[in-house]
Amino acid sequence: MATTIETKGNALTYETIEAEAGLKAALAMSRADLVDFVRDSDLKGRGGAGFPTGMKWGFCAAEKADQKYIICNADEGEPGTFKDRVILTRFADLVFEGMTIGGRAIGASLGIIYLRAEYTYLRPHLNEVIQARRGAGLLGHNILGVEGFDFDILVAMGAGAYVCGEETALIESLEGFRGEPRNRPPFPVVAGLLNNPTVVNNVETLASVAAIFAKGTDWFKTFGTDKSTGYKLFSISGDCEKPGVYEFPWGITLASLLEEVGGTGAKAVQIGGASGVCVPARDFTRALAFEDIPTGGSVMVIGADRDILDVAENFLDFFVEESCGQCTPCRLGNVQMLEAVKLLKKGECPPEFLAAVKDLGGTMQVASKCGLGQTSPSAFLSILEGFDDEIANRAPSA
Numbered sequence: 326m327a328t329t330i331e332t333k334g335n336a337l338t339y340e341t342i343e344a345e346a347g348l349k350a351a352l353a354m355s356r357a358d359l360v361d362f363v364r365d366s367d368l369k370g371r372g373g374a375g376f377p378t379g380m381k382w383g384f385c386a387a388e389k390a391d392q393k394y395i396i397c398n399a400d401e402g403e404p405g406t407f408k409d410r411v412i413l414t415r416f417a418d419l420v421f422e423g424m425t426i427g428g429r430a431i432g433a434s435l436g437i438i439y440l441r442a443e444y445t446y447l448r449p450h451l452n453e454v455i456q457a458r459r460g461a462g463l464l465g466h467n468i469l470g471v472e473g474f475d476f477d478i479l480v481a482m483g484a485g486a487y488v489c490g491e492e493t494a495l496i497e498s499l500e501g502f503r504g505e506p507r508n509r510p511p512f513p514v515v516a517g518l519l520n521n522p523t524v525v526n527n528v529e530t531l532a533s534v535a536a537i538f539a540k541g542t543d544w545f546k547t548f549g550t551d552k553s554t555g556y557k558l559f560s561i562s563g564d565c566e567k568p569g570v571y572e573f574p575w576g577i578t579l580a581s582l583l584e585e586v587g588g589t590g591a592k593a594v595q596i597g598g599a600s601g602v603c604v605p606a607r608d609f610t611r612a613l614a615f616e617d618i619p620t621g622g623s624v625m626v627i628g629a630d631r632d633i634l635d636v637a638e639n640f641l642d643f644f645v646e647e648s649c650g651q652c653t654p655c656r657l658g659n660v661q662m663l664e665a666v667k668l669l670k671k672g673e674c675p676p677e678f679l680a681a682v683k684d685l686g687g688t689m690q691v692a693s694k695c696g697l698g699q700t701s702p703s704a705f706l707s708i709l710e711g712f713d714d715e716i717a718n719r720a721p722s723a
């Protein structure tokens with residue numbers, strides 16, 4: 326049975342979306358118009374990278390193939406992220422509606438939801454919702470009476486690896502191989518699952534698609550900023566009085582967010598999970614938005630009493646464990662960074678080693694094969710920059 330998770334603060338916009346209004350509106354449009362509609366909303370992917378959804382769908386729609394797929398990425402493995410769990414628990418119909426609209430737009434007849442192993446308890450709930458949708462003519466053959474529009478959805482399980490949230494590793498895992506990222510190009514929109522054109526979208530992106538079709542692009546653009554349209558769910562954890570899942574429009578400043586969640590007085594906030602950046606208190610006027618601090622939605626509040634190096638150590642420990650080991654910068658770089666943090670904590674890190682590790686971080690960002698190694702140095706590098714005084718005090722005594 327699915328667990329109900331309370332959301333905090335303001336009510337969620339998803340609660341106001343009429344069931345199937347989006348799908349009905351989409352079925353009244355041509356396929357090309359569906360892609361243009363999403364483009365017009367300026368929806369950017371909610372999985373972290375912020376890639377424009379309409380552009381991704383447009384690339385896949387343009388491919389000629391007998392079979393295409395749309396995959397819902399429900400791996401949600403980024404530390405500190407739990408908003409997709411809320412959406413899957415409370416608004417699974419909206420996610421499946423978004424997938425169905427996506428299937429229509431790109432010409433896919435099968436959708437797959439890739440569910441993280443830790444959410445196995447949600448599997449029966451998702452299968453029940455899918456079954457109910459089949460019964461209601463919302464999945465299967467000739468959906469809602471539209472001749473020739475066939476689309477169905479399956480649930481597939483992950484096995485607990487963080488890297489399998491990366492879209493090409495996810496596809497490898499779905500094909501039954503080790504979850505290791507592929508070289509790109511070709512991108513999944515050209516050659517994805519079983520070499521067929523494939524769109525991979527985050528859970529929240531797909532729920533947003535259903536809302537946009539139900540209420541329109543102008544409505545969607547009333548939320549957020551010019552460059553970051555819409556609203557967003559944030560998973561808020563750590564040293565605050567009211568952790569939980571909150572909805573805010575893009576553009577909210579960190580100071581306002583901390584006010585809402587009872588986290589004023591924090592020393593820093595880690596945005597975007599372990600692979601994100603650590604923002605010190607002096608920058609709390611900055612905003613959560615693609616044009617300022619982009620994020621998939623994880624916000625970890627770091628209280629005044631925390632040792633910032635404990636934070637860096639915790640994240641790097643995670644990356645050493647989760648690196649798939651395929652490429653050298655990531656496999657060895659995370660180990661070196663962790664070593665530097667451990668030495669700093671003991672007051673034994675030689676300055677030349679710290680300088681070399683900073684350089685190494687830059688190399689990892691450009692030379693790693695996938696997003697894991699490209700982003701794993703970010704937290705430590707931002708801590709070195711944002712907390713230089715505190716770190717300088719940990720240098721070895723002469």
Ligand SMILES: Cc1cc2nc3c(=O)[nH]c(=O)nc-3n(C[C@H](O)[C@H](O)[C@H](O)COP(=O)(O)O)c2cc1C
Pocket residue numbers: 369370371372373374375376378398399400401402403487488489490491492493525526527528530531695696697
């Ligand atoms: C190591 C790693 C883990 C990732 N984990 C997730 C995840 O759990 N969920 C997700 O939606 N995207 C994750 N991503 C991003 C996906 O590769 C992909 O960009 C995303 O699913 C695209 O969806 P969107 O365009 O709707 O955001 C991850 C990326 C990397 C590099």
Ligand code: SF4
Pocket residue numbers: 488506647648649650651652653655656693694695696697698699
């Ligand atoms: S960057 Fe890390 S996780 Fe990605 S392919 Fe290389 S070793 Fe594997």
